[in-house]
Amino acid sequence: MHRSGLVELEAVLAVARRGSFRGAAAEMGMSTSAVSNAIAGLEARLGSRLFHRTTRSVSLTEAGRRFTDRITPALVEIRRASEEINPQDQSLTGTLRINASTGAAQMIFAPLVLAFVQRHPGMTVDIVTEARLVDIVAAGFDAGIRLEESVPRDMVAVPIGGDQRLVVVGAPSYFEHRLPPQVPGDLAAHACIRLRMSHGGIYRWELERHGESLAVDVQGPLILDEPRMIVQAVRTGIGLAFISEWYVAEDLAAGRLVQVLDDWTPPFPGMRLYYPGHRHVPAALRAFIELIREGVAL
DSSP states (O other), X not given: OOXXXXXXXXXXXXXXXXXXXXXXXXXXXSOHHHHHHHHHHHHHHHTSOOEEEOSSOEEEOHHHHHHXXXXXXXXXXXXXXXXXXXXXXXXXXEEEEEEEOHHHHHHHIIIIIIHHHHHOTTEEEEEEEOSSOOOTTTTTOSEEEEEGGGSOTTEEEEEESSOBOEEEEXXXXXXXXXXXXXXXXXXXXXXXXXXXOTTSOBOOEEEEETTEEEEEOOOOSEEESOHHHHHHXXXXXXXXXXXXHHHHHHHHHHTSSEEEOGGGOOOBOOEEEEEETTSOOOHHHHHHHXXXXXXXXX
């Protein structure tokens, strides 16, 4: 949609998302001074300051937070109303905003996102990754992508790929002087690479077999919060890792890693794209869903 008349409001939301005028300017394709002037003009007319500004950071004031909470849903509806009146055979243009976990974004990037922008060159896909689950409607996203267990119950969910699985793996060098664990209790004698969750806690390895579920508090020399760093560490033989099979499939196939406790790591429902069902579905999101339903192998 054309931004005339809405530039100031779009600029406020962009600065709030990016936490900086420079980042907002890059997102909007404007100069930093133009974004700053647009917001300054809006603040002058409103008679209220929307942002705290320092030399190092930009953050919403309380008035700014209330303002963005109110205008975000309205701007989403304006964008969607504009798309509704466009001729159906017109090439897709605009921006598709998706919120996803880092792992989900990495998994869908090549098979979905790159294919989508190649098919619809007039589109921009804006992916924001964060560990915490956000309200995609209030935050102005068209859709979210998470594991099925994290999708809010009031959302429409579209499966992406098949089931997923967490696996326990180690490098061959790690097992040169150690026996592989046969049951979860054996992990107490092994060095394990642990995962720090977004809330700050340490993930307990969740294992299951024949209806028996265990949450094992493992120990080891490393605590990390990024899956690719965990993969890099486990390859060196430092310890065992419990990680999505997607990250280590090539390593397992090539023999760089070895899987253990296989019968304790069953598959579970995988990724879902989700969006509010009570609202008009934008044309870009419909096209993205069509691409998913053509069959995506993650």
